[in-house]
Amino acid sequence: MDVGPCSAEIQQRRVELVENYSEHLTRLLDVLFNVGAVTEEDLSLVRGSAVLGERECMRALLDVLHGRGEESCRAFLYILPSVQDETTKLGQANRQEHLRKHKDILARQHGLVDYLSIREQTLGQDQTGCWTDITFSRQAGYASSSQCRHESAGVGDAFRTHADEICIFKDVYENLLCSPASGVNMLSGVAGSGKTTVVRRLVREWAAETKSSKIILSLSFRELNLITQEQSLQDLLSDHYIHLKPFLHELLNSNPTQFLLILDGLDEFCYPLNFEHTPKCSDPERVQPIQSIVVNLIKGNLLPGVSIFLTSRPHAVSKVPPVLVSLFYSLLGFSVAQQKQYFEQNCSSPEAAEAVWASVSSHKPLLLMCHIPAFCWIVSTALHDGGSCLCPDSVSHAPHVLSEMQPILKSLGAMAFKGLLERRFIFESTDLNSFNLDSTKLLQVFLSEILKEDRASLTFEKGFHFIHTSVQEFLAALYYVLQSLSGSDPFAVQICSSYQSFLSSQHSGKYCNCRYNCSEADMKHLMLNIIIFL
Numbered sequence: 056m057d058v059g060p061c062s063a064e065i066q067q068r069r070v071e072l073v074e075n076y077s078e079h080l081t082r083l084l085d086v087l088f089n090v091g092a093v094t095e096e097d098l099s100l101v102r103g104s105a106v107l108g109e110r111e112c113m114r115a116l117l118d119v120l121h122g123r124g125e126e127s128c129r130a131f132l133y134i135l136p137s138v139q140d141e142t143t144k145l146g147q148a149n150r151q152e153h154l155r156k157h158k159d160i161l162a163r164q165h166g167l168v169d170y171l172s173i174r175e176q177t178l179g180q181d182q183t184g185c186w187t188d189i190t191f192s193r194q195a196g197y198a199s200s201s202q203c204r205h206e207s208a209g210v211g212d213a214f215r216t217h218a219d220e221i222c223i224f225k226d227v228y229e230n231l232l233c234s235p236a237s238g239v240n241m242l243s244g245v246a247g248s249g250k251t252t253v254v255r256r257l258v259r260e261w262a263a264e265t266k267s268s269k270i271i272l273s274l275s276f277r278e279l280n281l282i283t284q285e286q287s288l289q290d291l292l293s294d295h296y297i298h299l300k301p302f303l304h305e306l307l308n309s310n311p312t313q314f315l316l317i318l319d320g321l322d323e324f325c326y327p328l329n330f331e332h333t334p335k336c337s338d339p340e341r342v343q344p345i346q347s348i349v350v351n352l353i354k355g356n357l358l359p360g361v362s363i364f365l366t367s368r369p370h371a372v373s374k375v376p377p378v379l380v381s382l383f384y385s386l387l388g389f390s391v392a393q394q395k396q397y398f399e400q401n402c403s404s405p406e407a408a409e410a411v412w413a414s415v416s417s418h419k420p421l422l423l424m425c426h427i428p429a430f431c432w433i434v435s436t437a438l439h440d441g442g443s444c445l446c447p448d449s450v451s452h453a454p455h456v457l458s459e460m461q462p463i464l465k466s467l468g469a470m471a472f473k474g475l476l477e478r479r480f481i482f483e484s485t486d487l488n489s490f491n492l493d494s495t496k497l498l499q500v501f502l503s504e505i506l507k508e509d510r511a512s513l514t515f516e517k518g519f520h521f522i523h524t525s526v527q528e529f530l531a532a533l534y535y536v537l538q539s540l541s542g543s544d545p546f547a548v549q550i551c552s553s554y555q556s557f558l559s560s561q562h563s564g565k566y567c568n569c570r571y572n573c574s575e576a577d578m579k580h581l582m583l584n585i586i587i588f589l
């Protein structure tokens with residue numbers, strides 16, 4: 056049989072055609088059938104090879120075309136480029152759709168939270184109203200500082216000295232999401248200074264914007280603490296972002312510079328980071344312990360060129376060697392004008408805001424503390440109606456309420472203390488039971504209920520965390536003081552009363568990472584610092 060030029064070309068390009076066009080097979084068959092280049096029997100024959108995979112189907116199609124002769128081969132070569140274009144366009148549209156979904160999912164996960172729901176009840180504003188602009192300082196890299204004084208003791212200093220370059224949220228946003236800069240950007244701030252809120256704001260602004268070409272991936276060290284099995288970066292991300300799974304391999308391997316990876320709360324990470332001895336790994340598919348993934352990401356071995364935004368309380372900043380940090384932000388908190396604005400946005404009426412501001416601004420220590428947003432939050436929550444809860448009636452009622460609450464506060468404090476010892480911020484119903492805590496209304500004021508996914512059984516179970524880490528720390532400090540004053544050893548009580556039951560609980564396997572990470576001396580130091588500050 057005479058072989059025409061098109062038929063010969065197909066034979067010559069056979070390997071390349073199988074390699075590059077097998078994924079477009081369905082579309083190719085449709086078009087070839089529509090133009091009459093193949094018959095229905097041909098289609099059945101080609102599809103009959105499906106059990107052997109799409110490449111085998113492609114080989115069968117090339118054989119069929121060869122058998123059909125030069126005309127069919129010419130039609131095939133003619134339609135080839137357009138089919139590939141069309142499929143690529145479809146793929147891109149599909150990818151855009153998934154990225155859009157990714158933005159929606161992240162925006163939902165990073166909604167601003169007002170734990171006590173006072174705004175919802177009294178203000179009825181949407182969540183965007185919860186954000187007040189906040190002041191940052193910025194410098195290239197960071198120098199390790201001495202840890203001699205409590206980190207919160209420096210609150211307010213920067214507003215007086217202006218030693219560093221001052222900037223606002225917009226500058227941080229533009230640097231992270233609108234510039235091609237890569238490397239590690241660190242955000243340091245004392246407890247309650249608003250680091251997580253900055254992360255939430257960043258994600259929400261990005262999700263609402265259409266221009267940014269970056270893709271945010273956001274993980275918290277609190278979640279990473281729950282990973283006890285070795286896994287690969289790709290598995291970690293595809294477990295976390297199931298909707299990106301089909302593209303993740305391609306995204307990670309093609310252009311890591313398009314990602315902004317947010318890692319929130321380094322101070323909460325319960326695993327040690329060993330930057331000197333962790334084996335180098337640049338393969339996103341290689342299985343390794345979670346702390347090695349973190350080290351390799353920060354060192355730029357995994358996902359070279361990715362931007363990382365790492366948040367931490369000041370005491371844990373030095374876990375990352377200064378040489379690996381390109382830009383260092385400190386969260387200074389609210390300036391006096393921003394504090395005033397905060398109360399205007401968060402009190403139930405302009406009159407209430409004015410009354411709260413009059414109280415705050417006339418008490419120097421309160422004014423100083425209100426540089427920290429968490430304090431503004433506590434003050435506005437307590438005095439949201441302008442201070443009526445300070446009226447004589449409420450004040451005389453307080454000791455009675457407090458004495459009623461004491462046993463439950465002590466138990467909560469014990470659980471909070473145990474959590475800090477173990478670097479644990481998420482608790483299970485079994486933990487609550489072992490401290491005789493049930494989900495009473497009072498408990499709901501201090502604890503938020505969450506659903507935790509158990510990947511092994513593909514089920515969700517109830518978990519709890521304190522409404523804010525500072526609340527966990529405060530209650531732990533309260534417990535520590537009460538135990539010490541009554542002559543009991545807070546550490547001994549912990550080990551006998553609950554740690555044993557925790558270990559024997561059916562879920563303990565999942566928390567095998569939750570070992571004692573704080574030494575007794577560290578813990579005493581931490582408790583004293585909290586007590587002194589409060």
Ligand SMILES: Nc1ncnc2c1ncn2[C@@H]1O[C@H](COP(=O)(O)OP(=O)(O)OP(=O)(O)O)[C@@H](O)[C@H]1O
Nearest residue numbers: 185186187246247248249250251252428429432524
């Ligand atoms: N910019 C802001 N505008 C309005 N409220 C804020 C802002 N920043 C923080 N807050 C309030 O302060 C509280 C504490 O903030 P956030 O949890 O972000 O602090 P953090 O620095 O992450 O604390 P931690 O170190 O304990 O994790 C928030 O729940 C919120 O109520």
